Amino acid sequence: MPSSRRILSLWLPCLAxxxxxxxxxxxxxxxxxxxxxxxxxxxxxxxxxxxxxAAGISPGQPLADARALEPGVLTRDVDPAADAALLERLADWxxxxxxxxxVDTGPQVLSGAGGLWLDITGCAHLFGGExxxxxxxxxxxxxxGLEARAAVAGTTGAAWAMARFGGPLPWPLIVPPGTxxxxxxxxxxxxxxxxxxxxxALRRVGLRxxxxxxxxxxxxxxxxxxxxxxxxxxxxxxxxxxxLSPGRPQPAHQARQAFAEPVSTPEDLRRVLxxxxxxxxxxxxxxxxxxxxxxxxxxxxxxxxxxxxxxxxVGTSRPNRDPAHLLRLFQPSLDRLEPGxxxxxxxxxxxxxxxxxxxxxxxxxxxxxxRIPPPAGRPDLDLVAGGRDAEQxxxxxxxxxxxxxPAFSVIQGGTPPRPAPAKAREPRSPRCYQGPPxxxxxxxxxxxxxxxxxLRPRPRESWWPERAVALCPADAPASGxxxxxxxxxxxxxxxxxxxxxxxxxxxxxxxxxxxxxRWRDRLYRVRHAEGPExxxxxxxRAPDQPEEPLRDYYRVETGDGQRFWLYRLGLFRPxxxxxxxxxxxxx
Amino acid sequence: xxxxxxxxxxxEGVGGADGRAxxxxxxxxxxxxxxxxxxxxxxxxxxxxxxxxxxxATAFAAVLLARLAAGRGPVLWLTRARDLxxxxxxxxxxxxxxxxxxxxxxxxxxxxxxxxxxxxxxRCPQVGAVLAEAGKLDLTMSRRLQLAAETGGVPGLLLxxxxxxxxxxxxxxxxxxxxxxxxxxxxxxxxxxxxxxxxAAWRAELQRCRGGxxxxxxxxxxxxxxxxxxxxxxxxxxxxxxxxxAAPA
Numbered sequence: 001m002p003s004s005r006r007i008l009s010l011w012l013p014c015l016a017x018x019x020x021x022x023x024x025x026x027x028x029x030x031x032x033x034x035x036x037x038x039x040x041x042x043x044x045x046x047x048x049x050x051x052x053x054a055a056g057i058s059p060g061q062p063l064a065d066a067r068a069l070e071p072g073v074l075t076r077d078v079d080p081a082a083d084a085a086l087l088e089r090l091a092d093w094x095x096x097x098x099x100x101x102x103v104d105t106g107p108q109v110l111s112g113a114g115g116l117w118l119d120i121t122g123c124a125h126l127f128g129g130e131x132x133x134x135x136x137x138x139x140x141x142x143x144x145g146l147e148a149r150a151a152v153a154g155t156t157g158a159a160w161a162m163a164r165f166g167g168p169l170p171w172p173l174i175v176p177p178g179t180x181x182x183x184x185x186x187x188x189x190x191x192x193x194x195x196x197x198x199x200x201a202l203r204r205v206g207l208r209x210x211x212x213x214x215x216x217x218x219x220x221x222x223x224x225x226x227x228x229x230x231x232x233x234x235x236x237x238x239x240x241x242x243x244l245s246p247g248r249p250q251p252a253h254q255a256r257q258a259f260a261e262p263v264s265t266p267e268d269l270r271r272v273l274x275x276x277x278x279x280x281x282x283x284x285x286x287x288x289x290x291x292x293x294x295x296x297x298x299x300x301x302x303x304x305x306x307x308x309x310x311x312x313x314v315g316t317s318r319p320n321r322d323p324a325h326l327l328r329l330f331q332p333s334l335d336r337l338e339p340g341x342x343x344x345x346x347x348x349x350x351x352x353x354x355x356x357x358x359x360x361x362x363x364x365x366x367x368x369x370x371r372i373p374p375p376a377g378r379p380d381l382d383l384v385a386g387g388r389d390a391e392q393x394x395x396x397x398x399x400x401x402x403x404x405x406p407a408f409s410v411i412q413g414g415t416p417p418r419p420a421p422a423k424a425r426e427p428r429s430p431r432c433y434q435g436p437p438x439x440x441x442x443x444x445x446x447x448x449x450x451x452x453x454x455l456r457p458r459p460r461e462s463w464w465p466e467r468a469v470a471l472c473p474a475d476a477p478a479s480g481x482x483x484x485x486x487x488x489x490x491x492x493x494x495x496x497x498x499x500x501x502x503x504x505x506x507x508x509x510x511x512x513x514x515x516x517x518r519w520r521d522r523l524y525r526v527r528h529a530e531g532p533e534x535x536x537x538x539x540x541r542a543p544d545q546p547e548e549p550l551r552d553y554y555r556v557e558t559g560d561g562q563r564f565w566l567y568r569l570g571l572f573r574p575x576x577x578x579x580x581x582x583x584x585x586x587x
Numbered sequence: 588x589x590x591x592x593x594x595x596x597x598x599e600g601v602g603g604a605d606g607r608a609x610x611x612x613x614x615x616x617x618x619x620x621x622x623x624x625x626x627x628x629x630x631x632x633x634x635x636x637x638x639x640x641x642x643x644a645t646a647f648a649a650v651l652l653a654r655l656a657a658g659r660g661p662v663l664w665l666t667r668a669r670d671l672x673x674x675x676x677x678x679x680x681x682x683x684x685x686x687x688x689x690x691x692x693x694x695x696x697x698x699x700x701x702x703x704x705x706x707x708x709x710r711c712p713q714v715g716a717v718l719a720e721a722g723k724l725d726l727t728m729s730r731r732l733q734l735a736a737e738t739g740g741v742p743g744l745l746l747x748x749x750x751x752x753x754x755x756x757x758x759x760x761x762x763x764x765x766x767x768x769x770x771x772x773x774x775x776x777x778x779x780x781x782x783x784x785x786x787a788a789w790r791a792e793l794q795r796c797r798g799g800x801x802x803x804x805x806x807x808x809x810x811x812x813x814x815x816x817x818x819x820x821x822x823x824x825x826x827x828x829x830x831x832x833a834a835p836a
Binding site: 438440441442444445448449453454455456457458459465468469471474482485486488489491492493494495496497498522527530555557558559560561562563564584585586587 | 639640641642643645646647649660661663668669670671672673674675676677678679682683684686687688689690691692700703704707708711713714765766767768784785787788808810811
């Protein structure tokens, strides 16, 4: 069952030493190099570079033996964590060819080697075919000082085997679909990704190549060596699917563009973005989804394999797939891209998409005359912006008659029909629009300020002033019906100090409102006071914490007419002076 | 004559494309002095107040905002401070479900962000009204905001708390709000409101008004009825307590 996938296996046989060599001073760059590790009290060779290998040094040897073979060998400490980090960066970098990349975490045949997986299904034609892609990839790594071999096949097993054991000819190592068996047959047994003891055991009975294994009846192999040899063979030949997971979650919607000539001018970048947005939005529309988050990735032509792509990310408050709107979100940050000599590849990914409520993009922005209310303060029922496409999901109290009319009047163009007079007089301020704030504007503000800074107050049923209002992010979906408003019979300050400030107060009797108070070095004489309104902390919210003392709130007006909200902390105790605080400003 | 005035307003850009989009405040004397009989939409208005009397100016701005938005869309309140208290604003007609709070960073960059955000919001016709707590504002920026307001037809308010400045500005109106002491004005202008704190009284000086008449007004906001009452203040500044006529909305 040959699948249509094309897998590229990249092998870096001398990853550890190549990485270390790049740090060497120029004078020593040409000398043989080994990475050493302390093992059971002595230094052993963990990885050897090509020159050291040519001198007969192989991993596992004691360092003393290596020194005897090649007295001029340089030694450095092996650092598997740094090798792994380099591989991770390479996997990130390789996303310029395909979004699907992963670090090969399996055995690497050679100690100190590393590998990557690239799923290049449908990507190769952008880079001159599979041969062109391999050449490009290997050449770029070579320029960065990393020896690399790559092979493409229809199965992971075949690509893996060819990258490590294929060749030297024919180059490049490409296995056309369906020919895995003939390419793999001459390869030695380790090409099947089998554990070393099993390979030794198979060799002992005279099985030295894959061809020999192919001839043997499966029934004779399984009792002696278990299912693994057969399974690996089937996986390499594509008879059994072998799932691999990509290094990063794969966004469902993405588009990429590779350029023959690097692009660098702002106009070109914008044009590319428009093109990518168009592609992604078509995909989103086909899937019935809208984007919540988008990432623009750009790879510079002069960036080495370790440089991550430049990334711009924007978020939307509601699923959106309007290319013009998304472009506006990217616009302010587009100049943060540093093209230098130019970008070779740009990609747009949608890491977060959500179902799109409904299609109403026809209702863009209503013509200006539809928005001007009639004179004499009569609130116009037809004013509601018709252009708010699909941002009102299931708002419980949505008044359908009010909501639909403006939309139609706008579509039909011209001036909106005036509301019936009876209806117009009825509500003082008809709430035509429903709930959620204009999502496009919220996105735009959020793109610069951060969506967390755009908040909607929501009443909370609590008497405790600090807790009476919750600030929810404006992009959060409305949860449940709108909570009831605060009781109107208790005037509250329009500004509440984030932390109450202590004031010195002169009060005739502890339980009386103050006569005068001093706040921030200014003396205020109280002309009129109202209170107390006693508010106790809600002990049930944090039963294990020391209870907050109750507060006796007073509204006071000074001789100048300014009005403050003061409170006295706790109950009166004869042995302690009363503590007063200023908490807010009334209108 | 009225037609001519309208044309002038249209040319000036005050009051939207047809020069008639105005919101009256419901006080006939006051509205008569405003261009077109009310506060124009699609224009920037300034509300100033002393920093120590932040409550009065904030509350007055909330009343204006609620009036100007009048259910056409959400109200954006752009601020660097963290002390805005929605339960209090609700008492001045600004419902929490209509309010969108944009909290800019408290530093200088936040100031720039606020003005940028206001301009963007003013260009968005679906917005009911925008308020920005702005600090310093030069004439160029204020022109930009006014142009944006004309483009979107959205009213904008600039709330300036602090020492009074009389800089050149492109705003259509400029109000200076102080608290009005005493119960006299309150009882004279508005029906008795149980508690003195259920009604707020301000002296609002209309310092500048393009196409209208500046003046000084004593205003009383009646929380229960959700209405504004007012009368011209007497020149001696002793409050409107002895003014004969109260003019309900």
